[in-house]
Amino acid sequence: MSAQALTSPESPARSPAWRRLFSTERVLLAMVLLYPLFPVVDLIAEAGGFSLRLDQRLVTIFIYGLLVVALNVQVGYAGLLQLGIAAFFGIGAMATGVMTVEKYPFHFGFWGALLGAPLLAGLAGVLIGAPTLRLRGDYLAIVTIGFGEVLRTVLINLENITDGPRGLNPVAEAWVPMAVRELVGGGDASEATLLVMYYTTLLLLLSAVVLLRVVEKTRLGRAFVALREDELAAACMGLDPGRVKLAAFAGGAALAGLAGSLYATNLTTTADPTNYDFNNSIMVLACLILGGLGSLRGALLGAAILIGFDNVLSPLLDRGLQVLVGDATHxxxxxxxxxxxxxxxxxxxxxRLRPEGLFPARRVAEELHTTAEDA
Amino acid sequence: MFETVAQQLIIGLTNGMVFALVALGYTMVYGILEFINFAHGDVFMLSAFFALTLVGVIDVGQFHGPMLAVLLCGIVIASAGFGAVVNLSIDRLVYRPLRKSPKLAPLVSAIGVSFLLQNIGLIWGALPLAVFGGGGQPAAPKSFPQLLPSDNLLGAGSGLTLQIKDVLVIGASLAVMTALYLLVTRTKLGKAMRATAQDPQAARLMGIDTDQVVAATFLVGGGLAGFAAVIYALYINTVYYQMGYQNGLYAFTAAVVGGIGNIPGAVLGGLLLGLVRAFSDQFIGAQWQPAVLFGILIVILVFRPAGLLGSTAREKV
Structure with a gap:
């Protein structure tokens, strides 16, 4: 391997100017400041006959962004082929439901659930990961699919615990400080809640990104990558593959649980468990692969593109198609x-064309372009 | 009690045959390429749609006796051919260019193909045919006409039901499996398949055209899936565009339970899974089916990753 490949991924000295200008953190920070402008965008869309509500849609994108970043820890950093991330997303949502709804005696409220859900999801990650992580790559993929299916079935069927397809509700809404309530004014509680949700999801996403940037540089982060590149060599260098894998798996699971908690809070229900099925897991994986495995920028852009596509573009395309076909009922x-x-x-x-994704981590790009013969 | 158990045995065996046929396609491809063909279940689904379309276009329902038997044989062969061609084309167009890429690439592509095929199934279901309910609701399950007589072979008064279709499913599946067994153990192509599965590079050095062996494997696997699809449709009488996903996962589970890459293992795993499914549906409840079957999968993978018949294969480093 050349010396160049040994420098850390996305080292700033080598990035082109536009990349530095639009670094992930800066774009997210800009989102913090741009909030007041969103109603203007909404008005423009309204003029075009389309109800946009940019802030609501962005909250969804942020939540999924967090989920894609979580998957990135497992698949992108550590190379664990996880095809059931939605299960941990679901565990986070369900934990939030149990911790906050009327039916159960806990009533931890918004902040309590936000802390408790990732802990529980992380714990589930350890419990699932510990016996299965020694399996070879594609077997692990199957176990994670299987676990997702088991969880979905259990959530649907244990109706007296989970309320089945209806989901637990109402989940506690985001805690809104008095000052915000007065600021938004008009007594419109949902507007104030949305504002709080927007900033909570955005800031949590930003913190996750900053945290993972730090992790990338630490011993643990380098261990993840070493393991992904060559497990045998990493073990020979004294890494304990089992523990490193478990750390990545549990960490990703916890982050996914956090995303799930925010998801349930945003919907004020734990929703139908089919929301946490294989299709959802694949959707998240598709975001990550489109953006670029192992790269935080890629993960977020992948989420923005695909989830944005689903949330913004696809309703627009719906309208277009119906105008085109003329038969709206078909x-x-x-x-x-x-x-x-x-x-x-x-x-x-x-x-086929760009297996490393649109905005890859450099090291992953090189791995994916070495053919089996070189390896 | 005895009758319930015996009945579930019959149901389990027939279901297990279908699982086994689909599992064979997974296991043969995995044995050679070490790659999970996620789209295999959807080839099964498309073949069922193909068969239903044939049934609708020919209007098979109006025939009886020997003519019906001839037509059914024709449909089975046509669907098997359809499955084989679809599977081969997928390999040629999507997987083959990725043969030298890291493992992730074909796996993710297979997931992509699976979604693509499911969408094709959805659109296929929108065809304005009477058998598709006019095509107004593409996502709704389509009922496959009851073509085989449903008389009880054990007499109308018996507490146990054994229909012609049960016997046909089991008999035809056994025949196909025997043919496959002979193909793999007695022919030159079978020998080449086994050699390629064991060590592709050494096989190439011995003058085996491994590309052709892989193509033949996809062809055979697709044919088995197409055959299984007609059997399934005749037996279950419902087809829908997502049937490939769940049945595919079950069949894959069967392949893993038997020891992936192991051909007798796939049959054993399929039968076992079919029986477990029948009994859990009866005694635990059909709504728990995925939890039971995938629970077994996880337990087997954790405690015996090589499956029941597989040898502990080391990962090729």
């Missing part, structure tokens, strides 16, 4: 009927 005149076509083709095309 099921194929809805874009959602073609959605998996787009995702499927995107995955296939990415693997």
């Amino acid at each position: 099921p194929l005149a809805r874009f959602s009927s073609w959605r998996w076509f787009v995702f499927g083709s995107a995955l296939i095309a990415m693997m």
Whole structure:
């Protein structure tokens, strides 16, 4: 391997100017400041006959961004092929439900759930990971799918605990400080809640990014990458693969649990457990692969592109299709009927043309371009 | 009690045959390429749609007796051919260019292909055919006409039901599996397949065209899936565009339980899984089916990752 490849991924000295200008953290910080402008964008969209509510949609994107970043810890950093991230997302959501709804005696409220959900999801990660992480790559993939299916079935069927397909509700809403309530004014509680949700999700996402940037540089972060590149060599250098893998798995699970907690809070329900199924896991994986495995920037951009596509572009395309076809009632005149076509083709095309994703970590890019013969 | 158990045995065996046929496709591809063909279940699904379309276009329901038997044989062969061609084309167009890429690339592509095929199934279900309910609701399950007589072979008064279709499913599956066994153990192609699975590089050095062996494997696997699809449709009488996902995962579970890459193992795993499914549906409840089957998968993978018949294969470093 050349000396160049040994420098840390995305080392700032080598990044082009535009990359530095639009670094992940700066874009997220800009989001903090741009909030007051969103109603203007909404008004413009309204003029075009489209109800946008940019802030609501961004909250969804931030939550999924957090989930993609969580998957990035497992798949991108440590190379653990996890195809069931939605299970931990679901555990986070369900834990939030149990901790806050009327039905249970806990009533931890918003902040309590925000702390407790990741802990529980992380614990689940340890419990699932400890016996299974020694399995070879594709077996692990199958176990994670299997776990996701088991969890979904259990959540649907244990109706007296989880309220089945209806989901536990109402989940506690975000805690809104008095000052914010007065600031928004008009007695419109939902606006104030949305504002708080926006900043909470954004700041948590930002903290996760900053935290992971630090982790990338630490001993543990380098151990993740070493393990992904060559488990045998890493073990020979004195790393304990089992413990490092478990750390990555549990860490990712905890972050996914945090995302799940925010998801449930945002919806004020734990929702139908089918929201935490294999399709959702694959959607998140698709975000990560589109953006670039192992790269925080890629993870977030992947989430922005695909989830944004689902949330903003696909309703727009729906309208377009219906205008085009003229028959609004036909099921194929809805874009959602073609959605998996787009995702499927995107995955296939990415693997063929640019397997490292749009904004890859340099090291991953090099790995993916070495053929089996070189390896 | 005896009758319930015997009945579940019959259901389990017939279901298990379908699992086994699909599992064979997974296991053969995995044995050679070490890659999980996630799209395999969807080839199964598309073949079922193909069969239903044939049934609708020919209007098979109006025929009886020997003519019906001939037509059904024709549909089975056509669907098997369809599955084989689809599977081969997927390999040629998507997987083959990635043969030298790291493992992640074909796996992710396979997931992509799976979604693509599911979407094709959805659109296929929108065809304005009477068998598709006019195509107005593409996502709704389509009922596959009851073509085989449903008389009880054990007599109308018996507490146990054994229909012609049960016998046919088991008999036809056994015949196909025997043919596959002979193909793999007695022919030159089978020998080449086994050699390639053991060590592709050494096989190439011995003059085996491994590309062709892989293509043949996809062809055979797809054919088995197509065959299984008709059997399934005739037996369950419902097809829908997502049937490939769950049945595919179950079949894959069967392959893993038997020891992935191991051909007798896939059959054993399929039968075992079919039986477990029948009994858990009866005694635990059908709504727990995925939890039971995938629970078994996890337990087997944790305690015996090589499956029941597989030898502990080391990961090729």
